[in-house]
Amino acid sequence: MFSKKTTEQIKFETRPSNLGAKSFYNNPKYRAWIYQSFLFIFLIGFFYSIISNTLDNMSAQGIKSGFSFLNTSAGFDVLMSLLPFQTTDSYLKVFTIGILNTILVSIIGIIFSTLLGFIFGIAYFSRNYLIKKIAIIYVEIFRNIPVILQVIFWYTVFNALPIARESLNLGDTIFLNVTGLYLPMLVGESGSGFVYTAIAVAIVSIFLVRRWATKRQEKTGEQFPILWISLGLLFGLPLLVLLVSGVPFHFDYPALKGFNFRGGITVIPELISLAIALSIYTGAFIAEAVRAGIQSVPSGQTEAARSLGLKESKIMSLIVVPQSMRVITPMLNSEYQSLVKNTTIATAIGYPELFTVFAGSVLNQVGQAVEIMFMTLVIYFCINMTISFVMNRFNKRSELTTR
């Protein structure tokens, strides 16, 4: 009887039978646990030896270690800071400012690269020859030039602008020169709180109206002019409150005092150059992701939508783009992460983000490379994990529901 065993027989024979130590070892579940714990102990030992070796070597060389430097005062100035900063503030503050500046340029980059990416990605499918060609040329040019060159290019363009005293001037309110872009700043007076509340109320009610309109359409098939109502709420309500409360706002205009413009909002050229370069560069990759996503939607979907009599613009926004999102989202995730990592190129032009200011200036003044590099890596890791988390949640929502 040497016939082949059936799958059932094999399964039965390998199944754990509770018969003493031997079978305990043979139990795949426990065995997996044993292997895992060996690996775990090995890894702990490995990292422990690396860390203790490092500390020993450093103290043998007379290099200071530890994180106490974070509380000492920095003693140098940081070009741009979202928090009030003085040269007497601590290195920890410099660290925070660096993180905020990294996040700022990342968010700006993500917003604009997504816009550019979707515009050019969809433009690729335009029936207009010129628009289609422009989309192709955009992608091919900016995808193929190293991002550091693009950053330096835009910075050089900025450096060619006139000096502060000869600024380009738009109606004495907006100024552009080699030291940056100066915009008027809206300053709220007492009573401005009502206007902010009105804006919040408008946004919340837009959400409620949308939800109600979708439900009604699902039930009755009747459509609701949601776009116009939303716009009306968003602008109308705050405007009404603004007029009723007697316009509790004034503008703070930038003005040339001494060497530079003071007042208003200053956008430094380093930030602008970096944001432009990263947006355009990443936008080209996103455009390709969008193109791939749209192409992944079977043409039958478009044809079916046409035969239902939907308008071309509606076919794109209601049928094709939502279905393509499940292809686009994972690619967007990695493009956003690359963008965050690429912000470190700021060191070439001196935009004070985390890498330039902390792993650069602070590292130089303090000299504790191991601690500072470690802190810097952890932050980039955390930022990118957060992006990944958000994008994965978003992806879950756009995933195909299979039965």
Add this chain to the structure above:
Amino acid sequence: MKIKNLTMTLAAVGLVVAAQSSFAGSTLDAVKKKGSVSCGVSTGLAGFSQKDEKGNWSGLDVDVCRSVAAAVLGDATKVQFKPLTAKERFLALQSGEIDILSRNTTWTHTRDTSLGLNFAGVIYYDGAGFMVSKKLGVKSATELDGANACIQAGTSTELAIADYFRENKMSYKAITFDTSDQTRAGFESGRCDFLVSDQSQLYALRIGLKDPSAAVVLPEVISKEPLGPVVRQNDDEWFNVVKWVVNASIEGEFQGVTSVNAKDLKANGKPGQKRLLGTEGDLGEKLGLPADWAYQAIKQVGNYSESFERNVGQGSPLKIARGLNAQWNKGGILYSPAMR
């Protein structure tokens, strides 16, 4: 740039992995064995360390390394130069990538005590100062309230300027750059209103401008910036070698020994000169070097005065006066400890 940052990171990793034994007191042996001195210099700063079109390095900082190579190996050309940015320099020395850091580096308390490094002397007494465009019509640094400053990242100047503006209750914005070339370009484009750096560098940077006469160096000197060569801590043998080679060049000038008359004085000089040049006494042996260590250094590279005049003084485009950097008996503060 990316590659440089990579080098930095690798150097940091090297620091982690490198075994301690490779550092302890063996730099002199290692240098003798490999037959050359690895010398960390700037990425290009006129008068201090600069590469010409043929690839030859020259400058006051470069001469320190050449003198050490002449003293240890008998040949001033046996130096390997590694250009470093201000940000990379200490890591390169700590990780053992270079033997001497001779890169217009200011001797400060923090650097000396917390980086695991030793300063082997002062070869140039400097101080931070300002350069402004003539067009601004600024006569003094006290008129610079609210202006933008171009600074090289990771320098002690970055701290000096913050102190100065705080002291005088003025505000400024610091625009930092990685290399001195970028700093100069920022100043030229008008991104900043003035440039802060060590006075010696200001003259060097001014020469590099498209129109040097359009910029002026302000009279204020706002900090102490004693520049000198740096070596790793815990290697006293090598520390002594670099320290006494620097002293020999200063003592050489004091005793009137030059590259021209060294050969003659070695045989027929005064007792002090003979001791310095190795015909009397055993100064070289005590350092673990050949007897003619200082002779080779002065013969091949010159004494301090020759080096100064050739690189930054009257024989150079910089034309910096000796000032503080003259011998102690000639109005300066250069003073070599006793050569005996």
